[in-house]
Amino acid sequence: MGAITLEKVTKSFGDVDVIHPLDLRIEDGEFVVFVGPSGCGKSTLLRLIAGLEDTSSGRIVIDGADATDVPPAKRGLAMVFQSYALYPHMTVRKNIAFPMRMAGLDKAEQNRRIEAAAAALNLTDYLDRRPGQLSGGQRQRVAIGRAIVREPAAFLFDEPLSNLDAALRVGMRLEISELHTRLKTTMVYVTHDQVEAMTMADKIVVLSAGRIEQVGSPLDLYREPRNLFVAGFIGSPKMNLLTGAAAAERGATTIGIRPEHIAASPDTGPWRGIVGVSEHLGSDTFFHVRIEGRDEPITVRADGEVSLHHGDTIYLTPDENRIHRFGPDGLRLA
Amino acid sequence: MATKASRTAARAMMSPSVILLLGWMLIPLALTLYFSFLRYNLLMPGGNPFVGLENYEYFFTDPAFQTAVVNTLLLVGGVLVVTVVGGILLALLLDQAMWGQGIVRILVIAPFFVMPTVSALVWKNMFMNPVNGLFAYLAQSVGLEPFDFLAHAPLASIIGIVSWQWLPFATLILLTALQSLDSEQLEAAEMDGAGPFARFRFMVLPHMARAITVVILIETIFLLSIFAEILVTTNGGPGNASTNLTYLIYAQSLLQFDVGLGSAGGVFAIILANIVAIFLMRMIGRNLDA
């Protein structure tokens, strides 16, 4: 069980408001990702849920019970920190056993859970080592192991992968996703990496400056960003945002079109431009195209085999059905 | 120090200081050892004949000897307990954010800057004196008989004075250790269900283990040779109730002018210090390994 509800929760440090009144519902078993630029309050929000910070106002309800003033240990949540926060003077086994020891579980049960967690996380060979003798990925797994054995109502992750190298990050991403399918426990996951958000989440919460910009499934956010911020934040490479005549023609202040929704052709199309930098990824190529009368280049995705070079002329055709239109207030127009 | 050339250079660079330090140590040590085998009394001029272990025999059978050894160990042990326990508590207190933190920290460190003789005199005359002392005044003001600390509890009083001097040192070192503890670790422990005492027991204390070891080792070195505080307060008395080894050696070589006997005592003090050192390293030395 692990449904978490935030009702009008705020947080200020001194007279700086870090979290503005915020409502959010996290269903039992959901994988929710908080994503947003650095300093937008993701960690603070997670720590409020964990109980490591007191709310300035508002209510936090966990499984139907008001948990606003419940101390962290009693909320039944487990947290995995960005720095892993392993106990350096304890072996891996003792690290994993620590929460159970604090809860006063009997030894046999402790060992059973340790063995199970170690087997699931490939840690069996390292149980008698200390954290200092492990690699970053192994430490991460120990931190997850320490969270699993508590059998918490929900897991909280604060940028757990940001200290790992790219290859390991992809691997751990899959492992955490698998863990979620297996345990079916609620997970709240903080990241500023939108690829992690898109690939792992059931529900993404986009935050900016302490406010929720949009909540929805990854595809909802991709298909129908509610405002310019979400439009620019979700998707890689970023959506092209155009103002001026192109927007006015379509009755909007700003229009957005994703690089993958623009067709490139060497001879026909409504927008004519010059190829600038091109990024060849093998499967795809991204061209940065300069269009007359515009400072910002437009990013266009083309097939990996298309061969166009710096300075070539290119014609672009946007997919009209996939143009996003935004009004003067930055909100999406129906 | 990876290459052979850099190792050789390093040795060449270090050798002057190593030789100087060795000379500094070895010459007095050798002379002490040499004197300890002579009958060498400044009141009896003339030859200083070689007498073998006679000085040692006299030193070990001196009625004050056993008391002095016990007092030395009590003094070291007592001060260590007070300063380490008190230092941990003070460090925990000073680590809390509070109003006037800067001033309080300076106040806590201040005793360390007071010379041992001065602080001992202040304690003796202004606090512990049974007639004029502050403690006597306090005792009288609540209708109690003033207690003559230095006469009735001389060793405990000296332990108190010395602890007061060394508490800042312990506090300072332990405070820096405490401040280097990763706060996420404490938060993780808090989420894992550890209350304040469990966090102290399982996180804070192991984290401070190395600093505590350093405090114990450094203090032991200095505490084995406490002298000034005894000289200005009790003169080793009453009787020899507060005589430690250092003071006994001083009494024998400088009050009785017996250089030979004093040297024998010095050699024993060195041996005792080494025994204590081996003991300590056995007990807590592994804390220093990374």
Ligand SMILES: Nc1ncnc2c1ncn2[C@@H]1O[C@H](COP(=O)(O)OP(=O)(O)OP(=O)(O)O)[C@@H](O)[C@H]1O
């Ligand atoms: N203890 C504190 N006192 C004062 N301000 C704080 C404190 N903790 C965080 N803040 C401020 O709150 C804001 C949000 O911080 P938070 O750590 O939640 O950001 P974040 O979204 O997790 O960023 P990042 O992606 O860089 O981790 C920041 O502007 C930060 O300066």
Ligand SMILES: [Mg+2]
């Ligand atoms: Mg953060």
